[in-house]
Amino acid sequence: MTNAWTRDPSNRPSLRQRNRALALRRNLTEPERRLWWHLRHRLPLERGHFRRQVPIGPYVVDFCCLAAKLIIEVDGNQHGYEANAAHDERRTSYLSNHSFRVIRFSNREVMTTIENVLNSILAALSAGSLPLAGRN
Numbered sequence: 001m002t003n004a005w006t007r008d009p010s011n012r013p014s015l016r017q018r019n020r021a022l023a024l025r026r027n028l029t030e031p032e033r034r035l036w037w038h039l040r041h042r043l044p045l046e047r048g049h050f051r052r053q054v055p056i057g058p059y060v061v062d063f064c065c066l067a068a069k070l071i072i073e074v075d076g077n078q079h080g081y082e083a084n085a086a087h088d089e090r091r092t093s094y095l096s097n098h099s100f101r102v103i104r105f106s107n108r109e110v111m112t113t114i115e116n117v118l119n120s121i122l123a124a125l126s127a128g129s130l131p132l133a134g135r136n
Contacts, residue, residue: 043121
């Protein structure tokens, strides 16, 4: 399925961005690997699916459902530092300005409360009115 974001040639990632995304896909952290498994096996979608390590503009996001324009970020401890928090703020602002919604979870949340994480993702998908498998 294509959507307006992927059809626009100006949104196509550069070779450098694609290579960086590929490298990140090959080296998922344990929390990213765990969430990826759940996204693939426990959250089936009718009109879209999640992708991992997706280049969007100058950034590579952890997980993205392009159909719902929903981005999921899994943050390690380094995101708590002031400089990294400012970078995250700029990144979220850029993505929001391009109509993406960003939700963030800490590594700890993914590893210890995966059910809460999945419920939050489902709520975000429902809020974006993307039909879920099995919904009428």
